[in-house]
Amino acid sequence: MMLLAEVAVWSIYAFGSILFLAQAASHEIGFFIGRRRAEQTEDPGEREGVGLLVGGVLALLAFVLALTLSFANERFGERRSGTLAEANAIGTAWLRAKAIGQPRGDEIAQLLEKYAEVRRTFVTADYAVSHIDDLNQQTSALQSSIWADVSAIVHEQPNPVTNSLMVALNDVFDMTTAERFAFEFRLPSQLFWLLIGLSMLAMALLGYQQALRGPRLRIIAALLGIVWTVVIVDILDLASARLGNFRTTAAAYEWTIQSFQSGTPTPAAQKQ
Numbered sequence: 001m002m003l004l005a006e007v008a009v010w011s012i013y014a015f016g017s018i019l020f021l022a023q024a025a026s027h028e029i030g031f032f033i034g035r036r037r038a039e040q041t042e043d044p045g046e047r048e049g050v051g052l053l054v055g056g057v058l059a060l061l062a063f064v065l066a067l068t069l070s071f072a073n074e075r076f077g078e079r080r081s082g083t084l085a086e087a088n089a090i091g092t093a094w095l096r097a098k099a100i101g102q103p104r105g106d107e108i109a110q111l112l113e114k115y116a117e118v119r120r121t122f123v124t125a126d127y128a129v130s131h132i133d134d135l136n137q138q139t140s141a142l143q144s145s146i147w148a149d150v151s152a153i154v155h156e157q158p159n160p161v162t163n164s165l166m167v168a169l170n171d172v173f174d175m176t177t178a179e180r181f182a183f184e185f186r187l188p189s190q191l192f193w194l195l196i197g198l199s200m201l202a203m204a205l206l207g208y209q210q211a212l213r214g215p216r217l218r219i220i221a222a223l224l225g226i227v228w229t230v231v232i233v234d235i236l237d238l239a240s241a242r243l244g245n246f247r248t249t250a251a252a253y254e255w256t257i258q259s260f261q262s263g264t265p266t267p268a269a270q271k272q
Contacts, residue, residue: 034211
């Protein structure tokens with residue numbers, strides 16, 4: 001799977017082309033075996049049995065496609081909602097840091113501005129392990145600096161205002177962990193290979209059935225292969241955080257950063 005993932009990182013269209021060619025090859029192999037079998041027997045019962053088998057495999061493939069598509073869509077939704085939740089939490093913590101009214105509060109606000117930029121870069125980063133690790137290290141360093149400042153403030157001024165700032169920052173860090181987990185969680189390899197294997201098996205059985213029953217329908221088989229390839233590529237795209245065209249937007253971070261520059265909170269932060 002790692003090799004296929006590397007191909008998908010290089011080009012999602014190249015991955016789709018390889019998948020379609022593999023399905024076409026499976027269809028040819030199935031047709032070849034079916035033609036050899038047709039030369040050996042003319043039993044109509046076997047043809048009916050193959051038809052039932054093909055129907056069952058196609059129904060199973062449709063079920064797995066629906067299952068994995070739902071799984072991938074949920075992962076995409078988690079990443080998208082996570083960006084909004086984290087950006088709102090950063091905006092709320094920034095407002096409370098500004099409300100402290102002392103140098104440490106202003107320093108926390110400045111660190112949160114850098115924090116928002118790092119989180120925006122994390123969301124929009126491409127699939128590069130070294131770059132993502134560097135962003136995670138920057139995030140951890142900023143969290144340590146921010147927490148050191150808020151701990152000092154709480155010890156100096158233990159009151160509801162400073163406690164609310166500490167709670168807001170803790171929410172920010174929790175949202176960051178949740179978002180990092182959402183970006184790390186991928187389509188399980190077992191589901192991926194099940195989907196690929198079923199598509200290959202279905203194409204091979206279709207070729208076998210065509211060889212037994214008569215005229216060869218190349219165009220229909222090609223259209224089926226194209227449709228299955230598009231659906232599988234879209235599933236992989238949705239399930240993967242940093243591949244293809246279905247990427248998580250960083251608009252929520254952009255709005256939060258703009259609110260820092262203007263000195264006014266975002267509408268989402270005002271609601272909190």
